[in-house]
Amino acid sequence: NAGVTQTPKFQVLKTGQSMTLQCAQDMNHNSMYWYRQDPGMGLRLIYYSASEGTTDKGEVPNGYNVSRLNKREFSLRLESAAPSQTSVYFCASSPRLGAETQYFGPGTRLLVL
Amino acid sequence: SQKIEQNSEALNIQEGKTATLTCNYTNYSPAYLQWYRQDPGRGPVFLLLIRENEKEKRKERLKVTFDTTLKQSLFHITASQPADSATYLCALEGNAGNMLTFGGGTRLMVKP
Numbered sequence: 169n170a171g172v173t174q175t176p177k178f179q180v181l182k183t184g185q186s187m188t189l190q191c192a193q194d195m196n197h198n199s200m201y202w203y204r205q206d207p208g209m210g211l212r213l214i215y216y217s218a219s220e221g222t223t224d225k226g227e228v229p230n231g232y233n234v235s236r237l238n239k240r241e242f243s244l245r246l247e248s249a250a251p252s253q254t255s256v257y258f259c260a261s262s263p264r265l266g267a268e269t270q271y272f273g274p275g276t277r278l279l280v281l
Numbered sequence: 282s283q284k285i286e287q288n289s290e291a292l293n294i295q296e297g298k299t300a301t302l303t304c305n306y307t308n309y310s311p312a313y314l315q316w317y318r319q320d321p322g323r324g325p326v327f328l329l330l331i332r333e334n335e336k337e338k339r340k341e342r343l344k345v346t347f348d349t350t351l352k353q354s355l356f357h358i359t360a361s362q363p364a365d366s367a368t369y370l371c372a373l374e375g376n377a378g379n380m381l382t383f384g385g386g387t388r389l390m391v392k393p
Contacts, residue, residue: 172324203383208289210370211325211383226380258324266379268313272324 169194172273174259180279181249189244189276191259199265200242201226202234204255205275211258217242218265249280283308285384287371293390294361302356302387304371309382311373314347314354319368319386328369329356361391 172193181187193200198219203211213226217236231253233245242261246253256277260270286305294300304314313332317325331338331347331354338345344357358365368386 208385210285210385211372213380213382216380260324266374268315268330269327270325270381272326274324275322 171195172259172261172271174257174273174276176276177274178277178279180281181246182281183250185249186245186247187249187278188246189257189259189278190241191243191273192241193259193261193271194240195261195263195271196239197261197263197271198239199262200236201260201262201270202232202242202244203258203260204228204253205258206255214244214257216265246278249278251280254278254280283382285309285371285373285382287369287384287387289385289387291388291390293392296362296391296393298361300358300361300365300389300391302369302389304354304356304384306352306373306384309352309373310349314345314371314373315381316343316345316354316356317370317372317383319370325370325383358389361389363391363393365389366391 175190201216202214215234217223220239235243258275259273262270284307315330316328319325329345331345342359346355368388370386372381372383
């Protein structure tokens with residue numbers, strides 16, 4: 169089992185460009201999450217999906233959109249990247265919402281110039 | 282306002298000693314608290330969960346305490362090893378919608 173996988177590992181964008189971060193899990197989990205991690209700020213929740221077909225805003229959703237494509241995949245889209253979105257993005261999954269353990273992917277490092 | 286505080290300064294200790302990391306929180310009433318380990322360039326990995334009705338939980342060299350009166354959790358690594366060097370994050374169930382909220386993490390450096 170690969171667990172949670174994310175692509176790409178690293179990306180450089182220019183301000184105003186768009187991109188989609190991909191996430192997939194093979195643990196048959198119902199719930200998936202997108203976080204960003206900035207120095208000294210901890211992990212902050214951007215969006216989450218309680219189950220296939222549902223998505224909800226987290227703490228810092230502005231500038232992002234998500235799609236729960238199926239039970240396995242949850243993508244994060246930046247429509248018009250800004251330098252403030254330079255960060256490391258982590259996808260995570262859990263058996264159900266509020267489940268006690270979350271399983272994280274390896275992260276995507278994004279630099280917006 | 283809600284806050285989770287972990288010491289942002291790195292903790293440096295000698296191999297073999299016990300490392301103690303602190304997680305303090307305000308304006309939360311979590312049903313449980315978790316600790317994660319994060320190595321550079323990697324995602325967090327779950328270590329331990331402790332529930333509000335548990336005072337202490339152990340797993341091998343790890344021990345976690347949870348004091349809901351003090352609103353504090355302590356994370357101990359006994360007989361520390363250089364391989365324990367990492368950033369340790371505490372996370373607790375937030376007040377809204379069962380979401381986990383993470384502290385900023387404390388970096389532990391174990392020197393041989």
